[in-house]
Amino acid sequence: MATNLDDLFAMAESEAGASGEREAGGYYNPEGDCIQFYNVDVPYRRDRVDELLTLYKALDDGRVIGFQLKGISQLPPEVEAIGVDHTPDEVMAIGLVSAVMFTFASRYPTKAVHVERGHATLGRYMEAARVVPQASFTRDRVPFEHEPV
Amino acid sequence: MGSRATKNHHEIDGVFNPRSADGKPPVVARVVPARFASLCKHSMFAAHNLRGAVEVLQDPCSVFQGIRSEGDPIQDGWCYSGRPSLLWHADGNTTPFPVGQVMVVFVTTDLVPYEWGLESEDPDIECAPLGAGDGRFSRQIWQRT
Numbered sequence: 193m194a195t196n197l198d199d200l201f202a203m204a205e206s207e208a209g210a211s212g213e214r215e216a217g218g219y220y221n222p223e224g225d226c227i228q229f230y231n232v233d234v235p236y237r238r239d240r241v242d243e244l245l246t247l248y249k250a251l252d253d254g255r256v257i258g259f260q261l262k263g264i265s266q267l268p269p270e271v272e273a274i275g276v277d278h279t280p281d282e283v284m285a286i287g288l289v290s291a292v293m294f295t296f297a298s299r300y301p302t303k304a305v306h307v308e309r310g311h312a313t314l315g316r317y318m319e320a321a322r323v324v325p326q327a328s329f330t331r332d333r334v335p336f337e338h339e340p341v
Numbered sequence: 342m343g344s345r346a347t348k349n350h351h352e353i354d355g356v357f358n359p360r361s362a363d364g365k366p367p368v369v370a371r372v373v374p375a376r377f378a379s380l381c382k383h384s385m386f387a388a389h390n391l392r393g394a395v396e397v398l399q400d401p402c403s404v405f406q407g408i409r410s411e412g413d414p415i416q417d418g419w420c421y422s423g424r425p426s427l428l429w430h431a432d433g434n435t436t437p438f439p440v441g442q443v444m445v446v447f448v449t450t451d452l453v454p455y456e457w458g459l460e461s462e463d464p465d466i467e468c469a470p471l472g473a474g475d476g477r478f479s480r481q482i483w484q485r486t
Contacts, residue, residue, distance in 0.1 A: 197351075197391060197392060197395070199351075200351045200372065200374060200377060200391075201381075201388070203351075203374050203377075203378070204374065204377050204378040204380075204381040204388070205381070214382065214383055214384065214385060214431070216383065217382070217383055218383065219376075219379040219380075219382075219383070221376055221379075221455055221456070223373060223376065223449050223453045223455035224447065224449070224455035224456055226455075226456070228380070228383075228456070229383075230383040230384045230387075233383065233384050233385055233386055233431050234386065234431070235386050235428070235430060235431075236386065236458070236459070237442060237458065237459040237460060237461065238445070238458045238459060238460045239460075239461075240460070240470075240471070240472060240477070243477075248458075251439070251459075258383075258384075260456060
């Protein structure tokens with residue numbers, strides 16, 4: 193069944209400069225209530241950690257190149273406030289890393305029955321957090337500045 | 342059947358109806374152009390593979406309902422899984438879709454696809470993503486025979 197997506201690509205190109213260089217960064221996706229972050233534009237597969245975090249791993253060597261983090265609207269407002277004394281670029285990085293780690297902390301509270309699994313999963317959340325500072329950021333991609341639906 | 346674009350959404354016709362047992366009559370899914378533009382800024386690999394995602398939406402080999410766990414605000418929605426004919430690369434070139442992988446497409450209850458990509462195939466359910474046989478979804482609503 194043929195489907196013409198050319199007009200969608202053309203629309204994206206006019207709005208986002210899709211024909212130019214890709215930028216490391218991410219955006220908030222309100223339909224999925226998630227952040228999608230990409231450090232580099234390479235072929236990847238999704239590697240689900242749990243219902244909140246999915247790592248994006250390069251097809252060629254398995255390195256983590258990005259992630260999807262769900263449940264952003266459930267994060268405490270303190271996460272958004274973190275980093276207010278930093279530069280806009282730093283706010284973006286700190287906000288993303290904080291979102292990842294707050295999500296881990298809420299998903300695997302230390303006194304919960306999930307503690308054993310939580311310890312095993314911490315390393316995978318850290319993988320997501322580590323991929324963030326390697327990229328460049330701009331304020332317009334701060335995930336908490338929700339895009340219009 | 343095909344697709345149409347407006348400023349607010351891009352319609353994809355002929356999508357498997359997740360609310361019926363046999364997927365019929367087909368329904369319309371709607372991609373949000375603003376979100377697609379955001380994706381294009383960072384991953385043309387993912388953007389190009391919307392073509393494969395559309396194939397999966399129109400002819401899935403398995404469909405699951407309930408894409409979040411208990412306590413999450415979005416309880417419903419669907420995950421379509423399938424094997425598109427091609428894998429698209431960031432430069433627009435194609436290669437055969439890799440063995441052992443499936444294309445998953447996550448769709449809201451309003452039939453808005455918001456995430457798609459490759460995942461490893463589940464060892465227990467043919468043409469389903471890893472974890473599908475281990476309680477990842479609430480229930481399976483379709484399996485192609």
